[in-house]
Amino acid sequence: MSARNAVPLALLRPNEQGVIADIVGGTEANVRLLELGFTRGREVRVLKNDFGPLIVALNGQRIALGHGMAQKVLVRLSCPS
């Protein structure tokens, strides 16, 4: 059920946030992401996305994840308030 207009987390710029719509990709990456709290419906915000792994805010924690991983997380962009 991949949602319309969901984009990979890897494409978000710093300070943009979105709601996780889906996680695609291999089993192992999936489980890793789920364990750290990447689940549908959660808000995730990008703090850093320039060089090297991204740094995102999720549930009040800070998680670094590689671009490959961030491609697998599809988010619906929240409009800037």
Place this chain on the structure above:
Amino acid sequence: MELAHTTQTVTIAVAGNPNSGKTTLFNALTGLRHRVGNWPGVTVEKKEGRYRDPTSGREVILVDLPGIYGLGAYAEDERVARDYLVGERPDVLINVVDATNLERNLFLTVQLLELTPRVVLALNMWDEVEARGIKIRTDLLSERLGVLAVLTVATKKQGLDTLMEVALDVASHSVREPLRIDYGPEVEEALTRLVPLLESVSELATKYPLRWLAVKYLEGDEHLVREVEDKLPREALAEARAVRAHLRERLGEDPEVVIADRRYAFIERILCDVVERPQEVDTLTFSDRLDRILTHRIWGIPIFLLLMFLVFEFTFALGNPLSDLLEEAFSWLGDATGEYLTDLGVHDTVVSLVTNGIINGVGAVVVFFPPIFFMFLAIALLEDSGYMARAAYVMDRFMRAIGLHGKSFIPMLLGFGCNVPAILATRTLESRADRLTTIFVTPFMSCTARLAVFVLLAGAFFPDHAGLVVFSLYLLGIVVAVAVAKFLRTFVFTGESAPFILELPPYRFPDVRTLLLHTWDRAKGFLRKAGTIIVAIVILIWALGNLPPGVEEYSEESYIGRIGRAVAPVLAPAGFGTWEAGVALLAGVLAKETVNSAFSAVYGVDPAELGTALADHFTPLAAYAFMVMTLLYIPCAATIAAIRQETQSWKLTLIALVFTTLIGYTLAVLVYQIGRLLGLA
């Protein structure tokens, strides 16, 4: 260390997420202190500690499991934890959760509860919960999960007595069934068909809770699927596979995603009723602002290098003056003891054993305790402050360039302290190729024992540039590790690197007491070695140096001289083809610090005069080549044992030994020969 289990003892395992304060709680309970780190896998070793219940006097064995996020078993440490829980069946499981982040922490909790009902929740960091104005209805949480919960603040030792009381209470009562989560009609139907199939195999039925196993099978858990499919008879196997395929079809996506979603939904429903958060906007914290600088795409690496440089400066600026004091103390002790024993009329041989053998030998190692202590302190400071995870982040790109994982960097950095825990720390690496490569290159990281040798030689031969010389050796170790890693990943251990995902814990001001405890804990191993294995080696060297009877002490005719002479011709191209150097290197295989003790024995001098004695036997160039050899050749016995344990293969271990020695020898020869051509001899 396996502890004997009697009927009186209760075994309690402690599980929880990394950064949940699990290890702090374990330490507070047992007083068996060990390292606390900020990333998964510092506690890779199965740690056991004892706790005596003050009221009943019962003996409790506590087992500290690795910090894990779930029971997915993709990473080595998750598998370690899961195998322990399934195989050893502890009486009680204390699940330490970070109460400020129940959403994620309960993801592990419900998986534990699905596996065993004998769980007690430690709602840790409760002071933090109160400070942030989070309201948690713990009674309701207990009720909904069917588990007792205790509020704790592990850092302040609050709530721990109650926790143990409750845990012991759970241990002595029978409990109900494991937790059942409603996974929705499709999954439940699949489970209903699957459980009887598993039940028919007694091997599985006695080992695992069947519903849990069935869920894992549907999730496609690699290890368990393999085990189940090996044991199922043919028809049952076909049916089990059909059930899983059918479920995937009905759901239209991977069952494991749906199962995880439902697990989270189950948690969310509970938390809606249980947790009330004040309107917390996830604003940028102090940590974030610090991260903007420390993980900056341009500044991150220079800052990291600067920090490393400061670590070295700190180590030597504080350590060296103390070393000088210890050196004088040992010289005095040797002289005074010698005189005293001679006055008593003790035989010369015994006097020589005590002064030349034991006091000088042990002294040659112990005088370097101060820089070693400060090196460990610096590493503990990096860990406890939260910087270590950032170092892995900053280095990820570089590590990828050489075919490794950002996380490989942590064991390599730990290698500067001691290669043994460093090799154990590779367990956090999910991919086997990453892991084996990291194990192979970690011994090139210069540990504190080698540091003792470098400080001695650099001080004797390059007094004005000792720091620089030592730093150059560390750098050489890194360069060799990088080159070897690249080679191994390209030709030997090929395969995908695991994806990079790592929690960055908030920066913290380390607690001084904890910091000193960690440091002391690791550094004391060094002193213990000095008191045991090194004394033994020193006595052995002394004996070989005084036999056969009638030879002059440590002469070339003594056994040790003959052994050294046999090795010497091989070492000649590297500029130190003397029998003494041969002996020192052989002794160094047992423990690197013994190189110093061996020198002090074969030259017959105390630690304070060692530098001068060396200057008569080595040219500065040869001394440098010798240090290169010491850095790279065969790792010490303890590291060899660690490599064997972690690779589970004698063949790989042997390859590693031959490989390191060849590299060390080749480079030492190159350094010496090129240096000679340049006219540096």
